[in-house]
Amino acid sequence: MSDSRLPEPPYHVAIFSAQRNAADDAGYAATAQRMFELAAQQPGFPGAESARDAAGFGITVSYWRDEAALLAWRDQPDQAATRAHGRARWYDHYQVRIARVGRAYRSRPAA
Amino acid sequence: MSDSRLPEPPYHVAIFSAQRNAADDAGYAATAQRMFELAAQQPGFPGAESARDAAGFGITVSYWRDEAALLAWRDQPDQAATRAHGRARWYDHYQVRIARVGRAYRSRPAA
Numbered sequence: 663m664s665d666s667r668l669p670e671p672p673y674h675v676a677i678f679s680a681q682r683n684a685a686d687d688a689g690y691a692a693t694a695q696r697m698f699e700l701a702a703q704q705p706g707f708p709g710a711e712s713a714r715d716a717a718g719f720g721i722t723v724s725y726w727r728d729e730a731a732l733l734a735w736r737d738q739p740d741q742a743a744t745r746a747h748g749r750a751r752w753y754d755h756y757q758v759r760i761a762r763v764g765r766a767y768r769s770r771p772a773a
Numbered sequence: 774m775s776d777s778r779l780p781e782p783p784y785h786v787a788i789f790s791a792q793r794n795a796a797d798d799a800g801y802a803a804t805a806q807r808m809f810e811l812a813a814q815q816p817g818f819p820g821a822e823s824a825r826d827a828a829g830f831g832i833t834v835s836y837w838r839d840e841a842a843l844l845a846w847r848d849q850p851d852q853a854a855t856r857a858h859g860r861a862r863w864y865d866h867y868q869v870r871i872a873r874v875g876r877a878y879r880s881r882p883a884a
């Protein structure tokens with residue numbers, strides 16, 4: 663994701679932190695890709711960041727222009743069905759937090 | 774981190790997403806541990822979650838009871854000095870976002 667696509671705060675984020683189980687890596691990867699493509703079709707989605715460590719613990723932060731855009735994604739039918747299926751199948755446990763970003767800053771680009 | 778230590782929303786988070794460079798893994802690990810120990814001594818710090826992938830991209834989310842607790846951590850002298858040193862040394866680039874969590878939910882414990 664290009665940083666430049668992110669707006670200035672305020673914007674909203676969904677923070678998804680989860681422990682993957684060992685089930686069905688291929689199915690998981692295909693679905694994660696499909697979910698990202700669906701998100702990219704939503705209005706007000708500047709992008710997402712994700713990291714997963716070798717033990718399967720991962721954090722994904724998705725960025726949304728405002729809370730309405732985030733809620734529209736939550737309620738998008740394909741996403742909602744895939745989410746319910748996937749969360750039951752691929753995670754030992756997960757947490758979701760919805761937050762409003764009030765400030766943001768970053769490292770200066772290298773000279 | 775035990776989930777049970779986290780309060781109900783609202784609370785605050787600092788989302789730190791960063792690309793590690795290849796420098797000084799031992800020094801980085803020791804400092805990360807030291808920073809976590811310093812944070813644990815701060816009032817209003819229920820914990821943190823962190824994941825870094827094999828390519829060195831990582832996300833750390835630290836949780837704070839309220840914005841005042843988060844700002845007190847930002848301004849804690851040892852932390853501020855270590856942060857300035859570390860960010861110049863160990864990252865290709867990073868971003869920090871300060872956000873207020875309004876809602877949170879999680880998977881049900883296994884039966």
